[in-house]
Amino acid sequence: MSAPACPYAMDPSGRDIQGEAALLRERGPVTQVELPGGVVVWAVTDTATIKSLLTDPRVSRDTYQHWPAWENGEGELARTWPLAMWVADRNMITAYGAEHSRLRRLVAKAFTARRTAALRPRVEAITAALLDAIAAKGQEGPVDLREEFAYGLPTQVISELLGIPDRMRDELLGIIGAWMTNQVSAEEVAGYERRVYELLAELVALKRAEPGDDLISALITVRDDENGSGLTERELVDTILLTFTAGHETTANLIDQAVYVLLTHPDQLALVREGKATWEDVVEETVRLEAPFANLPLRYAVEDIQVGDVTIAKGDALIISFAAAGRDPLVHGDTADRFDVTRATRRDHIGFGHGVHYCLGAPLARLEAGVALPALFARFPEMAFAKPAEEFLPLESFVSNGHRELLVHIGTPVAV
Template sequence: MSEQPDILVLDPTSADPDAEHQALRARGPAARVDILGVTAWSVSDPALLKKLLTDPDVSKDAKQHWPAFEEAVSTWPLALWVAVDSMFTAFGSEHRRLRRMVAPAFSARRVTALKETVERLVDELLDELASTPSGEPVDLRERFAYPLPIRVISHLLGLPKAQSEDFRALVDNLFATNLTTEEAAANTVRLYAVLEELIEARRVEPGDDMTSLLIAAEDEEGDSSTLTHTELRDTLLLMISAGYETTVNLLDQAIAALLSHPEQLAHVREGRASWDDVVEETLRHEPAVKHLPLRYAVRDIPLPDGQVIKKGEAILASYAAANRHPDWHGESADVFDLTRTAPGPEHLAFGYGVHFCLGAPLARLEATTALREFFARFPLAELATPVEELGLVPSLMSNGHRSLPVRLRPAPAN
């Protein structure tokens, strides 16, 4: 895992992600990068990335297909991302088995059934925001973007309120890429302890929630239709991390984009674009996850430019760089535009292929509901800090702002 001269070292604090993504694209469809000491192929060309994400010779199982796995587990701050036992890291038939068991929790029926819950939670948060003294800035990331997905995922998993707050800090650290190996390891220990508490609580008192459903499918013998305890625990970790941090960033980025581009907000208000358009263009322009570790070549994979990803080498899906690739979205790829014409706001923010995010419909439901109701309640809202001065979270993966200060200025009463 030593640095080599031709390798681009990715900034762990992601201080200037746009410049870094441009540098990646300038190096061709795939470029060798250093991600916190691990060498990988960053793929920023959307056509190549789609091909690799659907290639049966590209795996997510580090234990089987990454020779550097044992070293990474002991020295890499992002070890948990490659060491978990869930559908996130599964390959082939194992992935199909685990995904088949989790998929019912995100069925169209269950997501539709959550609509009233999401609307109620949004209304409660907006009522809380409405109590802010007139003209006083409020941090919408802290007061709106954070609590909504936490409350939704807590409802979905049967997570007690006290544990929700514990999970917030622990999941934030899971996405942070400025922690030491020791800090990341300590965070993992605490995270797993809280997960075990949740499992035990739901085992004693089961309910109509996803945790209880997964516990019912647990079997240490590892039958093909059941989960081992480790798979149960790591599947819950996946659901919490994927269902929380990403939606926080989606809401944060959408509100920041609309308030800094009033002409785009006007498109929605005047019927030229929908809230669905807002969500999809935000996902394209500022995806919630910039880079997602890792995949591995099961065999040598030739690239269009003559390079070869050799068997056992790691692959980094660089979604943010791919989403704004000029070969996909032309010269205006860097522009936030709700009226974007063909191919429209197509993106890879939820992944692609067999690992496409199961929670995408729920994230879209949360975001469209939250944005529609927020701008209806606070039509005169404005950023309290210029968008270019909003600090970014220090993470190669998580794509959001440290805070989102906004003056709400509710509409005057009729």
């Protein structure tokens, strides 16, 4: 069936991400949508189609090389489009072909499994400190678990991993948080972009002068490999920005959504507490049900691509709907909208990407959530929402999938 002729206008506020994802699935595996600013792109919603396109060499994330509408960053879109920051950077996930392989290889040298595994004691220590603070604060009234825990843990972990000083961290987080809302003007985006690159240039200069045992110092070290092919200065800075952003926002949403679904599904929480399911099951089912990044712009057709009766023309842009894929009934059956930690297909998701663009930070996200969730529910076994669950509003974003707050009463903490 051909895609409907009239593009569906996506809601940038993210008021109903899953409802919108369901509507897009009904329109077909690929369907035209209109993004803010009147930009029309193809939304891809079907798991099999997404996997096929994410591994297809005819699909690129290089905005400058493969999106004619971008006009190499010199046109109207680059100057005025509110979503320009999502496509303007140059790093390993926006590079194409051999360039992507080169950059990913260099980044992977610093972002190793050994480095991730070695973080467990630090993740456990940060988790314990945050829970102590929540236990104290919770005696005075409700606590916002989004801010104090789901967000607090990954921002501290990724800041320490990268080596970002506290004096820079809060301003960087504020800028990225504003970007994520999709509710800022093009003028505000331009101002944020200037400031974030000023901060990152200052940070790189600091690390060059005083290198440490951190990821930024390691990335600077591997700028030139044995063949002389290293990161350019722009690639280095954009890789730091990518790692910092993805390294906290996705994990914050994962922990946030896991707390939400467990407190709204006490039967599923009981299965975990009774040993009939694991915390790993909770993590995977949460990523499936509520993809941390619901929709991710943009990718581009390097040449014409036929998907069923639909032709994605050379130069057309695509947005991947991970939210739609997570609840794909062709993969997860008629109960795809249900949270079920015993689901046979709970690991059959693409919430962390697929193929050559699979997230290098996925093991760290799983580690953090796998430490944080059991510690939280063990410390506060009586924890309950401070208001009806349906009153918790989503983030103002069609990309980042979390809540603005998660107010809870912690009950009587268990002594540790």
